[in-house]
Every structure is written in C-alpha cells, then in structure tokens.
Amino acid sequence: MQIEKTAELNLLWGSLILEELARLGVQHVCMAPGSRSTPLTLAAAKQTKLKQHLHFDERGLGFLALGLAKASLAPVAIITTSGTAVANLYPAIVEAWLTHVPLIVLSGDRPPELLDCGANQAIVQPAIFGNYAQQVNLPTPDQSIRPEALLTTLDNAIANQSQPVHINCMYREPLYPQTMSADFSDYLSTLGNWQHVSQPYTQYGKPKLESAPTADALARFVHGKGVIVAGTLAAHEKPELIVELAQKLGWPILTDAQSQLRQHCATIGNIDQLLLQPKAISLLEQADKVLVFGGRLLSKRLIAFLSEHKWKSYWQVLPRQQRLDPSHTAKQVWLSSISAFSNLPWPRSSQANWSVSLTTLNERLATLFEQQIDNGEFGEAQVIRSIATQTDQKLFIGNSLPIRLYDMYAPISSTSAQVYTNRGASGIDGLLATACGVAAHNKQATTLIIGDISQLHDLNSLAIAAQLTSPLVIVVLNNDGGNIFNLLPVPDEKLRNDYYRLAHGFEFGYAAAMFGLAYNQVDDIVSFNEVYRDAIAHPGASVIEVTVAQDQASAQIARLASWIKQS
Numbered sequence: 001m002q003i004e005k006t007a008e009l010n011l012l013w014g015s016l017i018l019e020e021l022a023r024l025g026v027q028h029v030c031m032a033p034g035s036r037s038t039p040l041t042l043a044a045a046k047q048t049k050l051k052q053h054l055h056f057d058e059r060g061l062g063f064l065a066l067g068l069a070k071a072s073l074a075p076v077a078i079i080t081t082s083g084t085a086v087a088n089l090y091p092a093i094v095e096a097w098l099t100h101v102p103l104i105v106l107s108g109d110r111p112p113e114l115l116d117c118g119a120n121q122a123i124v125q126p127a128i129f130g131n132y133a134q135q136v137n138l139p140t141p142d143q144s145i146r147p148e149a150l151l152t153t154l155d156n157a158i159a160n161q162s163q164p165v166h167i168n169c170m171y172r173e174p175l176y177p178q179t180m181s182a183d184f185s186d187y188l189s190t191l192g193n194w195q196h197v198s199q200p201y202t203q204y205g206k207p208k209l210e211s212a213p214t215a216d217a218l219a220r221f222v223h224g225k226g227v228i229v230a231g232t233l234a235a236h237e238k239p240e241l242i243v244e245l246a247q248k249l250g251w252p253i254l255t256d257a258q259s260q261l262r263q264h265c266a267t268i269g270n271i272d273q274l275l276l277q278p279k280a281i282s283l284l285e286q287a288d289k290v291l292v293f294g295g296r297l298l299s300k301r302l303i304a305f306l307s308e309h310k311w312k313s314y315w316q317v318l319p320r321q322q323r324l325d326p327s328h329t330a331k332q333v334w335l336s337s338i339s340a341f342s343n344l345p346w347p348r349s350s351q352a353n354w355s356v357s358l359t360t361l362n363e364r365l366a367t368l369f370e371q372q373i374d375n376g377e378f379g380e381a382q383v384i385r386s387i388a389t390q391t392d393q394k395l396f397i398g399n400s401l402p403i404r405l406y407d408m409y410a411p412i413s414s415t416s417a418q419v420y421t422n423r424g425a426s427g428i429d430g431l432l433a434t435a436c437g438v439a440a441h442n443k444q445a446t447t448l449i450i451g452d453i454s455q456l457h458d459l460n461s462l463a464i465a466a467q468l469t470s471p472l473v474i475v476v477l478n479n480d481g482g483n484i485f486n487l488l489p490v491p492d493e494k495l496r497n498d499y500y501r502l503a504h505g506f507e508f509g510y511a512a513a514m515f516g517l518a519y520n521q522v523d524d525i526v527s528f529n530e531v532y533r534d535a536i537a538h539p540g541a542s543v544i545e546v547t548v549a550q551d552q553a554s555a556q557i558a559r560l561a562s563w564i565k566q567s
Contacts, residue, residue, distance in 0.1 A: 006141075007039075007177035012184055013141040013150065014043035017167070018077075020154045021104065022049035023200040025074045028441070030065040032058045034081020036121070037108030038175040039141075041079060050077070053440065053464075055433075058085045060461040062092030063422075063430030065103050067437020070420060071394075073236055075102035075158060082109050083121040086128055091429050093164045097132040098424030100162040100320070105133065109170045111140045125168050133164040140170045143187055151194070151201035159204040162320070209321070211335045215345050221313055222349040226251045227287045229306065230259035230267070231294030233338070235418045237319070241342040242293055243267065250352025251291075252359070257298050257397070257407035258423060263388060263416035268358055270365040272299035272408050276564045280361050286354070288312040293338060295324025296423055298407050303327065317341050365564065366412050372560060373409060378524050379552040380477050381409045386529060387447055387475065389413065393536065394442055396420045396435040398450035399428050400484040401553060402477060406449070408557070417447075428454040433461035436468060436541075445471040445536050452478040455508065462515040465541035472541040473532065474517075476508055479548050486554035501550070508545050518542035 017040070018029070029050045031041055044052060053068070055061040058080050069076040080086050086107045096103045110122040126137045136157045139145060157165050194201050213221065228246050230253055233239040239260045246253045246266070253267040261267050274280040290311050295318065297303050306314075307327035314331040318324065321335055334341065373381050384402065387395070388410045395417035397403045403421060410416075420438055422431060432455065435448040455476050465472055485500035497503070512519035518538060520531040528546065535542045 005182045006172055007174040008180060008182040009141045009143065009184070010039035010171050010175060011042055011177055011180075013169075014039035015046075016147055016150055017106065017154065017169070018043045018047045018050065020151050020200060021075070021077050021158070022047060023198060024155065024158050026077050026104065027051060027072050027074050028053060028065070028068045029077040029079060030055065030061050030068070031079040032056060032061050032081070032085060034085055034108060035175060036082040036110065036171060037079050037106070037169075039171055040106050040108060040169060044079060055464055057460040057463075058088035059091060059430065060433040060458065060464060062089040062103070063095075063433035063458075063461070064437045064440075064464055066092050066096055066101055066422070066430070067420075067434035067439075068441050069096070069101045069103060069437070070434070071438045071441035075104050075161070077104045077106055079106045080108070081121070082107065082125065083123050086125055087123075090129060090132075091425075091427060093129050093132050093166075095422050095424045095427065095430070096164045099422075101164075102158075102161050103164040104158060105129075105164065105166045107166065107168050109168050111170045111172045129164070129166050133166040134161065136165060136167040138167060138169050140172050147188055147191055148201060151191075155200050155202035155204065159200070159202070160207060209335055210337075210340060212341065212344060213334065218344060219347050221289060221315065222249055222347055224289050224312065224349070225287045225351040225354045226289030226291065226349060227284065227355070228253045229290060229292040229297070229302070230255045230261050231292060231324075232256060232258040232296040232423065233260055233294045235260050237338050239293070239338060241338050245342040245346065248346055249349045250354070251349060252355045254302060256302070257403055257410070258296070258419060258421050259294070260416075260419060262407070262419070263410050263413040265412050265414055268362050269410065269412055270362050270408075272301050273365055273560070273564055274358070274361060275299075275301035275305055276561055277361065277567060278565070280358060283355060283358055285309065290314050292316040294318065298403060298423070363412075364567075368560070368563065369409050369411070372563075373556070377552070377556070379548050379556055380479065380546070381405045381553060381556060382525055383475065383477065383528055383546050384449060385409055385411050386525060387449065387532070388416070390447070390536065391415045391417065392445070393417050394420065394438055394444055394446040396431070396438055396446060396448045398431045398448065398454050399423070399426050400451050400454065400482065402449045402451055404484075405553065429457045430461070432458040432474065433464055435474075436461060436464040436472065439468055439470055439472040443470040445473075447473045447475060447536070449475045449477065451482075452476055452480065452504070452506070452508075453482045453502070456504070456506065459511055462511060462517060466515045466517055468541045469539060471536055471538055473535040474541060474543045475532075476543060476545045477548065478507070478545055479550050479553065480504060481550060483550055483554060486551060487557065503550070508543060512543040519545070521545040521547060523547045
C-alpha cells in the first residue's frame with residue numbers, strides 16, 4: 001500500500017468502526033484528546049448519529065461513559081489515545097464489568113514494530129483490563145483485510161453484550177490525512193447493500209434464557225410464612241411489579257436502598273434498623289420461605305439474616321446467570337425478568353398477612369426518625385431525608401456513608417426518586433463523573449449526594465459538570481474526612497485519626513469557583529432547603545456544601561440504634 005494512503009485508510013477503518021457502533025445501538029461517544037487515536041477521533045467528529053462528549057481526564061471520562069450507559073440503557077463508546085490514557089479507564093471498566101454495563105473502549109495504539117523498543121507512549125495494551133473486558137485486538141489497517149471482516153468482528157463482540165469490550169486499534173503513521181483523494185470504492189464494493197441501509201452488517205437475534213417454576217412448585221413454595229427481598233434493581237426492570245406480587249401473596253417486602261422501592265409505602269423500608277429490634281427479629285424468625293429479586297444487598301444485617309436463617313425454601317430471581325450471594329446459601333435460582341416471574345399463576349399464600357405487625361413496627365420507626373432526625377440536630381441524615389422527599393428527579397447516592405444513611409433512614413413516601421449507585425466495586429472514585437453522565441443523558445433534574453473524600457477524588461469532573469445544561473445539584477457532605485471509619489472497630493482513636501479518617505480541612509468553594517459553578521455552603525436545615533430549591537431549578541450544575549462535625553453522623557447512628565434495641 002502506498003504510504004500516502006495510510007492516513008486515509010486509517011480514517012476509513014475508524015469511520016467503519018464508528019458507523020457500525022451506531023448501528024449496534026451506541027448513542028454516545030466519550031473522547032479524550034490524543035494523537036494516536038486520531039483516526040477514531042476524526043471519524044467520531046463527522047459521525048452525526050452519535051452524541052459527542054469531551055473531557056481531558058480519562059479516569060473521569062470512563063465514569064462519564066458509565067453514567068451515560070446506565071441512563072441510556074445502551075452501549076457507550078470511549079475513545080482514548082495510547083499509553084497510560086488507556087490505563088486510567090480501569091476503575092470505570094471494573095465497575096461496569098461487575099454491574100453489567102456495556103462500555104466499548106476504542107484505544108489508539110502503536111503498531112507492533114513500535115512496542116517494547118523504547119518508542120514514546122507505547123505500552124502493551126492488549127489484555128490491559130484483564131478479565132474485566134472482552135478483548136478485540138485489531139490489526140493495523142490493511143487493504144488485504146476485507147472491510148466485512150472488520151464489521152463482523154465488531155458485530156460478534158458487541159451484539160447482545162452487557163459488559164465492557166476493549167477494541168485495541170493499532171495505527172501506523174501518518175495519522176492525519178491531508179486530503180481524501182484515495183479511492184476506496186473497490187475496497188468497499190464487497191460490503192454490498194450495507195452502505196445503503198441502517199442495520200449492522202450481521203444482525204444477531206436476542207438470546208432468551210428463561211426458567212420458571214411449575215404451578216405445583218408455586219403452590220408448594222407459597223405454603224407457609226415467607227418474605228420477599230428486593231435487592232439491587234434498575235427502574236427499567238419494573239420493580240413495582242414486586243409490590244403487586246407481594247400483595248397477592250400476602251408476604252412483606254424487605255427493600256434495599258438500590259431496589260427503587262426503598263421509600264415505597266407498601267414495603268418494609270427500614271429493615272436494616274428493624275433488625276436491631278428484638279420484636280422484629282422474633283417475628284422475622286418465623287419465616288421459612290424467602291424470594292429474593294436481584295442481589296448486591298447493602299445492609300450487613302439483612303445479609304446476615306438471609307445467611308444465618310434456616311430456610312425451607314430459598315428462591316432467587318435474576319435476569320442472567322451469575323453468582324450474587326456471598327454467603328453461598330443453597331437455593332433455587334430462576335433466570336427471569338420481574339415481569340415474567342410476577343405474571344406466573346401465583347396462588348395466595350396459606351399464611352397471607354402473617355407479618356402485619358412488622359408493618360406497624362416499620363411505621364413506628366418512621367415516626368421515630370421524623371422526631372429524632374427531621375426535628376433534631378442538623379446533620380447528614382437530616383439532609384439526606386430532606387432530599388429524599390423531593391420527587392420527579394434522579395438521585396445518585398455516593399458510597400461509604402451517604403448510601404448507608406439513605407438505606408437506614410430514608411423516609412416512607414408515596415413516590416420516590418429513581419436511584420442510581422456505583423455499587424459493583426463500591427469505590428469512591430468517579431462518582432461525580434458518573435452522575436454527570438446520568439444527568440447528561442436524562443436531561444432531568446438530578447441530585448448527587450457525595451462525601452467530601454469522594455469529591456476530592458473526582459475534582460477534575462467538575463469540568464464535566466460545568467458543561468451540563470440541565471440541573472445537577474452536587475451535595476457535598478463535608479465531615480472533614482472518611483468518617484465511615486467512625487463506625488468500624490479500629491483499635492484506638494489515634495490510629496483511626498492518623499491512618500483512616502484523614503482529616504483534611506478543605507472546603508469546596510474555591511473548587512466550584514475555579515470551574516464556574518454556583519456554590520453555597522450551609523450548616524442548618526432551613527438554609528439547606530432554601531438553597532436546594534433554588535439549585536434544583538437552576539439550568540446547570542451547582543454545588544451545595546453541607547458542613548457537619550466529624551462525629552455527628554456516627555454519634556446519631558449509635559444513639560438511634562440504642563433506642564431501637566430497647567424499644
């Protein structure tokens with residue numbers, strides 16, 4: 001091949017890749033600047049089917065893509081240059097793999113002759129993500145490799161994929177075409193009708209792997225006292241159907257913070273705290289059947305209850321085959337959608353409404369939280385409960401203390417926000433960037449609740465937030481350090497302060513100003529509610545910094561737990 005055609009062929013391959021990704025359902029492409037990825041960048045720049053997102057920090061870029069994929073329920077492409085730019089995507093790829101979010105990494109790379117020879121910005125990129133991404137290692141573009149082979153490679157790797165795919169693209173220089181004078185009509189002629197349609201070159205059907213119990217099995221299962229557990233579920237899975245099933249059976253629903261049902265008035269939302277109460281524990285110990293939808297439970301108390309209790313029948317419903325039970329309890333796993341499973345011919349339980357008093361205990365806890373949190377001292381739980389009363393928004397809750405406070409104390413409500421989390425690896429990195437992705441796709445009011453250490457991890461992503469045109473309220477709970485460690489049995493206070501909590505003394509006003517974001521700092525609930533109402537109506541991102549004492553949340557948690565145990 002003539003050297004002057006190298007740049008043009010590189011760009012042609014890049015264009016074929018981006019076009020096929022669009023046909024495979026990709027709606028968004030996230031790009032970071034770089035030279036070796038130029039054929040992909042130029043192709044993405046002219047691709048009208050894809051919404052483009054730019055960011056200078058690849059780690060934040062990966063999490064932005066994660067949020068876009070969570071919100072769009074579609075694969076998202078990421079374009080990076082070679083070297084450590086690719087490695088910076090690793091945390092987001094790990095999270096996406098564990099939670100089955102389809103990210104597609106397109107990494108520019110040096111050709112084979114420039115690897116392991118001291119060439120600039122050259123590392124071994126194939127298999128860089130280990131077991132956390134499916135590998136597709138493309139050769140350098142060459143006219144001896146037919147374009148249909150390129151397309152079928154992409155189709156096979158991406159169609160029906162629910163986890164990350166890494167497509168490594170090796171390019172020889174030159175990378176920047178001066179003209180597009182090269183004629184590739186003969187090269188493309190074998191593609192046939194593909195150039196005139198909008199479908200992928202290879203069209204794969206949707207695989208269906210579903211299992212369901214027989215009517216006799218259903219009748220045997222519902223004979224007795226049972227509970228339903230709603231684990232991590234997305235809104236598109238229709239978890240509200242579980243409520244209808246529970247009402248039909250006459251069994252209670254124990255809800256996780258990530259179930260979309262945590263605040264539903266017809267569920268047992270305070271299960272983590274109820275499992276501190278002797279009356280509730282005694283009642284729940286009567287159950288002999290359990291039906292779990294999803295997995296990845298947050299509450300250690302609920303996990304322990306499921307693990308330690310002697311169940312006569314333990315059923316779990318999952319959308320795909322996977323292990324989501326760290327306790328390794330013997331069980332029957334059904335592969336099914338919630339819709340299909342709830343529509344089975346369920347008879348009413350022989351012990352319907354056996355746990356009515358559990359609802360009464362749950363309501364008493366709700367009253368206690370109103371008295372002691374809503375009408376008590378200003379603090380993190382009070383702010384989270386105030387936010388949780390807002391409707392018609394998306395709520396992204398950060399890891400460590402925020403998600404636990406929501407799980408423990410979120411109020412009962414007739415309606416509730418759609419909840420997003422990053423609880424695959426449960427890291428504190430990339431939370432703001434992921435929330436920005438959710439907000440960018442949905443274009444609806446979104447609130448992020450994030451701890452101060454988590455926000456320090458992701459300061460660069462304030463640049464992404466500054467580009468948003470829809471409301472994103474970034475609520476930073478600043479308790480001056482990693483105060484989740486106040487709840488853990490660290491041997492002594494000096495070790496806790498010096499090696500775990502790591503007080504920093506930072507505030508976020510100057511950071512917000514640096515990125516041009518509206519900012520407010522509050523230390524009482526009246527001020528918070530006032531600025532929050534303004535922020536949720538603001539067309540763009542804004543920061544509210546909530547300043548609280550280091551031990552406020554941990555002391556309140558301990559105090560409430562003591563009251564609940566004695567009640």
